[in-house]
Amino acid sequence: MHEVIKRFTRTHEFRLLLVIIVMAGLLAVFTPEFASLQNLVDVLSANAFIGIMSAGLLVVIITGGIDLSFAATASIAQYTALTVANHFGIGWTGIFAISISLGVVLGLINGVLMNTLRTSALIVTIATLNVFYGVLLTVTRGADIFSLPDWFNAGFELVFHTDAQGASLAINFQIIALFAAFLVTWLLLNRSNIGRQIYAFGGNPDAAQRVGFNVVRLNLLVYGYMGALAGVASLVQAQLVQSVSPTALVGRELDVVAAVVIGGASLNGGSGTVMGTILGLALIAILQNGLILLGVSSYWSLFNTGLVIIAAVVMMAMETKKRHKLVVQGVTS
Amino acid sequence: MNRRNLLKLLSISALISSAVGIGYPTVASAAEPKVMVTVVKEAGVPWFNILNQGLEEGGKRFNLKTSMTGPAKADPAQQVKLIEDLIAKKVDVIGLVPLDTKVTAQVVKRARDAGIMVITQEGPNQEGKTWDVELMSAQAYGETQMKALAREMGEQGDYVVLVGTLTTTGHNQWADAAIAYQKANYPKMKMAADRFPGADFIDESERVTQDILKAHPNVTGIMSMGSNGPIGAGNVLKKRNLAGKIALVGTTIPSQAKAHIMAGVIREGFLWSPKEAGLAMTSVARLALDGAKFESGMDVPGLGKATIDSVNNVVMVDRILAINKKTIDDLIKLGL
Numbered sequence: 001m002h003e004v005i006k007r008f009t010r011t012h013e014f015r016l017l018l019v020i021i022v023m024a025g026l027l028a029v030f031t032p033e034f035a036s037l038q039n040l041v042d043v044l045s046a047n048a049f050i051g052i053m054s055a056g057l058l059v060v061i062i063t064g065g066i067d068l069s070f071a072a073t074a075s076i077a078q079y080t081a082l083t084v085a086n087h088f089g090i091g092w093t094g095i096f097a098i099s100i101s102l103g104v105v106l107g108l109i110n111g112v113l114m115n116t117l118r119t120s121a122l123i124v125t126i127a128t129l130n131v132f133y134g135v136l137l138t139v140t141r142g143a144d145i146f147s148l149p150d151w152f153n154a155g156f157e158l159v160f161h162t163d164a165q166g167a168s169l170a171i172n173f174q175i176i177a178l179f180a181a182f183l184v185t186w187l188l189l190n191r192s193n194i195g196r197q198i199y200a201f202g203g204n205p206d207a208a209q210r211v212g213f214n215v216v217r218l219n220l221l222v223y224g225y226m227g228a229l230a231g232v233a234s235l236v237q238a239q240l241v242q243s244v245s246p247t248a249l250v251g252r253e254l255d256v257v258a259a260v261v262i263g264g265a266s267l268n269g270g271s272g273t274v275m276g277t278i279l280g281l282a283l284i285a286i287l288q289n290g291l292i293l294l295g296v297s298s299y300w301s302l303f304n305t306g307l308v309i310i311a312a313v314v315m316m317a318m319e320t321k322k323r324h325k326l327v328v329q330g331v332t333s
Numbered sequence: 334m335n336r337r338n339l340l341k342l343l344s345i346s347a348l349i350s351s352a353v354g355i356g357y358p359t360v361a362s363a364a365e366p367k368v369m370v371t372v373v374k375e376a377g378v379p380w381f382n383i384l385n386q387g388l389e390e391g392g393k394r395f396n397l398k399t400s401m402t403g404p405a406k407a408d409p410a411q412q413v414k415l416i417e418d419l420i421a422k423k424v425d426v427i428g429l430v431p432l433d434t435k436v437t438a439q440v441v442k443r444a445r446d447a448g449i450m451v452i453t454q455e456g457p458n459q460e461g462k463t464w465d466v467e468l469m470s471a472q473a474y475g476e477t478q479m480k481a482l483a484r485e486m487g488e489q490g491d492y493v494v495l496v497g498t499l500t501t502t503g504h505n506q507w508a509d510a511a512i513a514y515q516k517a518n519y520p521k522m523k524m525a526a527d528r529f530p531g532a533d534f535i536d537e538s539e540r541v542t543q544d545i546l547k548a549h550p551n552v553t554g555i556m557s558m559g560s561n562g563p564i565g566a567g568n569v570l571k572k573r574n575l576a577g578k579i580a581l582v583g584t585t586i587p588s589q590a591k592a593h594i595m596a597g598v599i600r601e602g603f604l605w606s607p608k609e610a611g612l613a614m615t616s617v618a619r620l621a622l623d624g625a626k627f628e629s630g631m632d633v634p635g636l637g638k639a640t641i642d643s644v645n646n647v648v649m650v651d652r653i654l655a656i657n658k659k660t661i662d663d664l665i666k667l668g669l
Contacts, residue, residue, distance in 0.1 A: 033547040042547075046540040134405060142378035146589050167573035241535035242568055243589070247378065248534055250406075292544035297527040298499060 012264035012319060016279040016312070023286055031293040037161070039289065041169055047285045048174035049237040050252070051278075052181040054259040056229035058277045059185060059222050061260055064202040064269020065114065065121035067223065070230040070256070071249040072132035073106040078234035079140060082244050085149050095152070099231035106132060107227020111220035129250070136246050145244040155239050177236045181229055186274040188225070198222065202269030259284060262312045283308065366398045369452075369618055371428030371611075372415045376403035380586075380607050381430075383668050387611020388428070394612075394635065395619035397426070409436035416440045420447050426618045431456040434502075452618045454610050455503060457647045463621055465645070466613045466633075468605035468652040471503070475510025477653055478582055478603055479519075482511075482556050485580035485600045489521035492554030493545055495562040495583070497533040504532070504558035511556065525549040531565075532557045532583075538565025546575075557583030563602060567593040587656050587664040594661050602656035606669065609636065609652055617648050 008014050028035040053070055060067045077099035085095050106128075113124045157170035189195040201208040201218050209215050238244050263280025265272025287308055291301040371388055373381040385401045392399035404411030409432040419427050420443060427444055431437045434456055441451050441461040453465040469477075482492060494512065496504040508528050515522050526549060531537035538561055545552060546569070557563045563583040567590075570576045576598040585594070585602030593599040616634050620627070633639045633650055640649040656664060 031548070036547070039547060042540070042543045046536065046543070049536070137377050137405065141382065142375075144379070144589060146591070167575075237536065240539065241565070243535065243564070245535075247375075248536075288540075289544055292529070292541065293548045295526060295548055298529050299527060302499070 012316060013273060013276045013279055015315060016262075016264070016276065016283065019312075020279060020282055020286065023283075023290065027286070027290040027293065031290070034290060034293050037169055039293075041172075041175070043285050043289050044178060045172055045174040045240060047281060048178040049233050049240070050255050050259060051178045051281050052229050052233035052236060053256045054263075054277050054281055055181040055185040055274070056226040056233075057256050058260050058263075058265055058272050058274065059189065059198065060121075060226050061265045061267060062189070062198055062202045062269060062272045063218065063222050064205065065219075065222065066257075066267065067107075067110060067121065067125045067226050068253050069106070069110060069125040069129040069132055070226055071251070071253050072129045072136065073103055073227050074230040074234035074237070075246050075249045076106065076132055076136050077102045077231040078238050078244050078249075079136060079145070079246055081231075081235065082145060082148055082152070082238055085152060086145070086147075091151070092156075095235060096232075099235055100228050101231075103227035103229070103231025103234075104224045105227070107224040107230070108220055110227075111223035114219045114223065115216045133250050140246050142246060144246070148238070148242060148244070152239060153242050173239050174236050177232055181232065182274055182278060185229075189274060194218075194221065199270060202271075204270070255284075258309065262309065264316065280312075283312070366392075366396045367425035367618075367622060369397045369399050369426035369428055369615065370419050370422075370424050371399065371401045371430070371614065372412055372419070373401060373403035373430045374412075374432050375407040376401075376405060384430075384607040384611040386668070387606075387608035387613075388615055389611075390608075391612045391615025391619075391635070395615050397615055397618060399428075399615060401428075407432055409433040412437055413440045416444060420444050420449060423447070424449060426450045426452060426622070428614045428618070429453045429456060429459070429462070431459050434459045450618065450621055452614050452621070454614050457642075457645060458502070462646060464617050464627070464648055466610075466617045466648045466650070468610055468613060468636075468650060470640075470649050470651075471506035472510045473651065474603065474653060475507040475512075476514045477655075478507065478556055478558075478584075479511040479514045481582045481601045481603070481655075482554050482580060483515065483519045483522060485582060486522065486554040488519050490553040491523050491525040491549060491551045492556060493525050493549065493552055494528040495532040495538060495541065495555065495557040495559065495566065496528050496530055497559035498530045499528070501533075501559070507558050522554075525552050532559025532562030535561045535565040535568070538562045539569050540565075542566040542569040546573075553578060554580045555583075557581075560584045560586050560589070560604075563599045564589060564593065567598040571596065571598050585656055587661050587669045590656065591661060591665065594656060594658060597658075600657075604654045604656060604664075604669070605652055606654060606667070608667065612636065613648075613650065 033039055057067060080102055081095040081099040084090060084098060110125055110128055114121060117124060155173045157172040159168045159170040161169040189198065197213050197218055201213060201215060259281040260277050262283060263276035265276065287305055291304055373384065381403060388399040388401060402415055412432055413436060416427060417440060427449055429451060431453060438460040441459060444451050445461055450463045453459045453462045456462065457465045457467060459465060494508050496508055512524060529541045531541040542565060555566050557566060563581055563585050566581055570579055570581060581599050582601050584604060585599060586604065590599055590602055594602060612635050613633065616636060627641045629641045631639055633648065636650045636652060654664065
């Protein structure tokens, strides 16, 4: 146990955790609202969409890939599932089935292209982003869906407190989905044989192939998984905003990439943890929330957000340098 | 007829037709309608589909051959490329709804140098344009919104302003005008914090509104310049049963805001009609093609009296739409 803690204190996650604890501590002291349950519920629901996407993207990034098409995938999944729901009484099971299976299909297209073209994932997924998004805009002509079924708008939630005004505090659809996405991703990466293959493949694809991993299957799996989570996240988002807009999601990709990368995942593949991604997400979310609660002028908050991201990147660069130095020392001694 | 004769015949007919073109240019152009192509911010989105209806109506009315084009994703560099294509095609008039007036400044100048007229909308700062036409001044639009907010707040209390981003020119000009009007006319009202970005997206507006309610519990008024702001803020107010306590006004799209307007969550919304914007662009194009003299008080056909800013080449007509329980159904029928 002692050994485990000692090892943990040397990780990126540990430092990120320290920063977050200090930040949260200061915010709790200076703004009484920060540590309230209401705020916790607000922040979790508001960041559920980005969070679920970042869980999926983490898996892709660990394999050394990247996916920029997931927001377009989510837009298609959302639009299709809820258009069908508006015309047929398909219920929650129906919309989940449609959005997840569409997400998987579009994800598999990325996977197949990666396997057959063997080229940069960045190029492949930028191309599919444009194809998916283009098809969506052509078919929908950019029209929003303003009215959704009542059962969908109502959502589902476990109310645990109702205040004097009749406003309720609840563990809602967004929060449940967010935790489920992180839990499943953690199980996939840490408690399954496939998880080990994903790390090995990302660390050294050639070696992974030589020892006999089915690389084609792995690619299909990670991009399909990303697509499935995009499908889930799309419903989370639509329920939150109570409408569907084909143009609202595309353009948010970098927020998701930022959460994963600040969480310590390397874009070169082979490293990254669910814990780190959660912390990366938390850092951005707490910062956004805390600055408004502190009453910091919006003109300053952009600056502050940028500053913290730079600090995180500097921290990571220093770690990499140190590790590199250790390797060099190891080689020369 | 053998091939040589055919060639000869063809070249002669080509000569004749070009000679006609050179000899009688005025006759040709009087019969042919002038070609006007309008480059919008993003092709395929509902707003500009409705704007195109206005362009088509104006085309028939003012003898213009109109069409619309635009980038698939809102990208100013793509607008530049589209305008370059139109210069090469030698159209008579380019309509432009600019995304970023600085990016399009150079290409607008090239179009003008090539003798092409450039009519902009939502681009009063566009350098090099022939005329810009606006359906309301930033001043009037901001003041109208503030008057509605003050009325709903009983002319007292704390309020906040949401904008798309802190650099969205239109939103921030309207906000400036609204805030200045409050300071001059409603001394008992107070802006609780600097304006907040986020009003371009429903979810961001929800998040910002939730945080504002916690950070500034005395706020009783919210005004949003971006059209997704009232929807997001309205979702929060509705969920927390605060619609009676907090007045919400702002730019809204009628069909999107119907539920909130009818429930009284959004007290009043404001907008201008994209169809009228399209019509106005063609109307001003026709006036300019005919060499009309632009001066304040002149009539812009189809839209009424105009105010002219001859320093910045802006034609302004007053066409602000108020969206409330009474007007919303008719506006939705228009396709808004």
